[in-house]
Amino acid sequence: MQYLVSVINDSTDRASADEMTAINAFNDRLQADGHWVFAGGLGAPASATVVDNRGAEAIFSDGPFLESKEYLVGFWILEAPDLDVVLKLAEAGSKACNRKLEVRPFL
Amino acid sequence: MTVLDPLEALTRAHRQEWARVVAALTRRFGDLDLAEEATAEAFATAVERWPADGVPPRPGGWLTTTAHHKAIDRIRRESKREDKHKEAQVRYDDPTGSGVPLGAIDDERLRLIFTCAHPALAMEARVALTLRMVGGLTAAEIGRAFLVREDAMTRRITRAKVKIRQARIPYRVPDADDLPARVSGVLAVLYLVFNEGYLATGPGTDPVRAELTAEAIRLARLIRELLPRDGEVAGLLALMLLTEARRPARVSATGELVALDEQDRDSWDATLVAEGHRLVRERLATGAAPGRYQILAAINAVHTSARTMEETDWSQVVALYDQLARIDRSPIVALNRAIAIAELDGPEVALAAVEGLEEPLAGYHSFHATRADLLRRLGRTQDARAAYDAAIELAGNTAEKAALVRRRDRLRNPQ
Numbered sequence: 069m070q071y072l073v074s075v076i077n078d079s080t081d082r083a084s085a086d087e088m089t090a091i092n093a094f095n096d097r098l099q100a101d102g103h104w105v106f107a108g109g110l111g112a113p114a115s116a117t118v119v120d121n122r123g124a125e126a127i128f129s130d131g132p133f134l135e136s137k138e139y140l141v142g143f144w145i146l147e148a149p150d151l152d153v154v155l156k157l158a159e160a161g162s163k164a165c166n167r168k169l170e171v172r173p174f175l
Numbered sequence: 176m177t178v179l180d181p182l183e184a185l186t187r188a189h190r191q192e193w194a195r196v197v198a199a200l201t202r203r204f205g206d207l208d209l210a211e212e213a214t215a216e217a218f219a220t221a222v223e224r225w226p227a228d229g230v231p232p233r234p235g236g237w238l239t240t241t242a243h244h245k246a247i248d249r250i251r252r253e254s255k256r257e258d259k260h261k262e263a264q265v266r267y268d269d270p271t272g273s274g275v276p277l278g279a280i281d282d283e284r285l286r287l288i289f290t291c292a293h294p295a296l297a298m299e300a301r302v303a304l305t306l307r308m309v310g311g312l313t314a315a316e317i318g319r320a321f322l323v324r325e326d327a328m329t330r331r332i333t334r335a336k337v338k339i340r341q342a343r344i345p346y347r348v349p350d351a352d353d354l355p356a357r358v359s360g361v362l363a364v365l366y367l368v369f370n371e372g373y374l375a376t377g378p379g380t381d382p383v384r385a386e387l388t389a390e391a392i393r394l395a396r397l398i399r400e401l402l403p404r405d406g407e408v409a410g411l412l413a414l415m416l417l418t419e420a421r422r423p424a425r426v427s428a429t430g431e432l433v434a435l436d437e438q439d440r441d442s443w444d445a446t447l448v449a450e451g452h453r454l455v456r457e458r459l460a461t462g463a464a465p466g467r468y469q470i471l472a473a474i475n476a477v478h479t480s481a482r483t484m485e486e487t488d489w490s491q492v493v494a495l496y497d498q499l500a501r502i503d504r505s506p507i508v509a510l511n512r513a514i515a516i517a518e519l520d521g522p523e524v525a526l527a528a529v530e531g532l533e534e535p536l537a538g539y540h541s542f543h544a545t546r547a548d549l550l551r552r553l554g555r556t557q558d559a560r561a562a563y564d565a566a567i568e569l570a571g572n573t574a575e576k577a578a579l580v581r582r583r584d585r586l587r588n589p590q
Contacts, residue, residue, distance in 0.1 A: 149345075152345050
C-alpha cells in the first residue's frame with residue numbers, strides 16, 4: 069500500500085540547515101526500514117503551468133490550478149501496510165521538516 | 176428451558192450480539208460496509224423467522240451464521256469482487272470456520288471499537304460510526320440524537336467507511352505504546368455521547384435524553400469488560416453511573432433543570448450510586464495515579480455520599496479539583512473548582528476566582544450562570560441580573576434556560 073505524504077507550507081522558503089539534517093536522517097531511516105518509494109521538493113506555485121487539452125487545442129495557463137495561502141512544497145511517496153504505520157512516519161516527518169503534512173492513500 | 180418471547184429475544188440479541196456479529200464479519204471479510212449490511216439483513220431475517228419458527232437455541236450463533244450467508248450472497252451478487260468471493264468461499268466451506276471461539280470474538284469487538292473511534296476520523300464521524308457499528312443504532316436514530324437528518328447521517332457514516340477502506344485504517348487493537356492514547360480517544364467518543372444525552376444542546380429536544388446516556392453506559396460497560404484493568408475506563412464508567420444516578424432529580428415537574436443544591440436526593444438511583452462508589456473505591460485501592468475521568472468520578476462520589484449540600488465534604492471536592500487542574504489546565508476545570516470554593520471559603524473568594532476566567536469563558540453560559548449565582552449570594556442584585564441575562568442568552572438546553580429564567584425572575588420579586 070502506498071501513500072502520498074504532501075508537505076504543506078505557507079512559504080516556499082527552502083529548509084534550513086538544521087531542518088535539512090533532520091530530513092536527511094528521516095530519509096535514511098525510511099530507506100533502511102523499506103518505507104521509501106520517492107520524495108522531492110517542488111518549485112514555487114508561481115512556476116506552475118496548467119495544461120488543458122480536453123478541447124480542440126491545448127490551453128496553457130500560467131500559475132497553479134488553485135490559488136491558496138498554503139500549498140504543496142514537496143512530497144514523499146511511502147510504502148506502509150496501513151494508515152497507523154504511515155501516520156507514525158508522518159509524525160516523525162513533520163517534526164523533521166518542521167512543516168505540516170497531508171497523508172493520502174493511493175488507490 | 177422456557178420458551179422465549181421472540182420479540183424480547185430479538186431485542187436482547189440486538190443488544191448483546193450486534194457488535195459481535197459486525198466484528199466477526201469485518202474480521203472475516205475485511206469490509207466494514209459489507210459486515211454492517213449483512214448483519215442488518217440477518218436481524219431483519221430474524222424478525223421474520225423467529226416469531227414463526229421459534230427462537231433458535233443459540234441466537235448469537237444463528238445470527239452470525241445467517242449474516243455470513245447474507246454476506247456471501249452479497250459478494251456473489253456483486254461478483255466483481257472475485258478475490259473476496261474466493262476467500263469467503265474457502266472460509267465458508269471450512270466446517271470449522273463458522274464457529275468462532277467466544278474469547279476471540281471479544282477481541283473482535285475491541286478491534287471494531289478502535290477502528291470506529293480512530294483518530295484519523297473526525298469526532299462526529301467517530302461518534303456516528305461507533306453508535307452504528309458497535310451500538311447497533313440505525314442512521315435514523317443517530318440522526319435524531321444529534322439533530323441531523325437521516326440522509327445526512329447516512330452520508331456521514333458512508334464517508335467514514337470509505338475513508339477506513341481507502342486509507343486502510345487497520346482493523347486491530349493498537350500496540351501497547353499507543354494504547355493509552357487510543358483508549359482515551361474511545362472514551363472521549365463515549366463521554367460526548369453521554370453528555371449530549373445528559374444535557375442535550377438543541378432547542379427542539381428533550382432536555383435529558385435517557386436513550387443516549389443509557390447507550391453510552393452500555394458501551395462503557397462493554398469496554399470495561401474488554402479492558403478490565405484500565406483505570407480511565409473504570410473512571411469514565413463510574414463517572415457516568417454517578418451522574419446518571421441523579422437523573423431522576425435533575426428536571427422538575429415544570430421542566431426546569433434542578434441544581435445540585437435543590438435536588439431531591441432521595442430520588443437518586445441508589446443502585447447506580449453503589450456501583451459507581453464501588454468502582455471509585457476499586458481505583459483508589461490500586462494506588463495508581465488517577466487520570467481525568469477517575470478524578471471526576473471521585474468528585475461525583477463525594478457529592479453522592481452526602482445526605483445534603485451542607486454535609487458535602489467540600490474540602491475534599493476542592494482538593495480533587497486541584498488534582499484535576501494539575502493534569503487539565505482547562506478554564507472549565509477552574510470554573511468548577513471556583514463553584515466548590517464558594518461552598519468552602521464563601522462566595523467572595525469564589526467570585527474573585529471566577530472573574531479571572533472571563534477572557535477564555537465569556538462565550539460559555541455556565542461562566543455567566545456561576546457568576547450570577549455568586550453575585551446574587553453577595554446581594555449584588557443588579558450585577559446578578561445582568562449576568563443571568565448573559566447566561567440565558569447563551570444557554571442551549573431548554574430546561575437549563577428555564578431554571579436560569581426562574582432564578583433571574585426571583586431576583587426581581589424578592590420575597
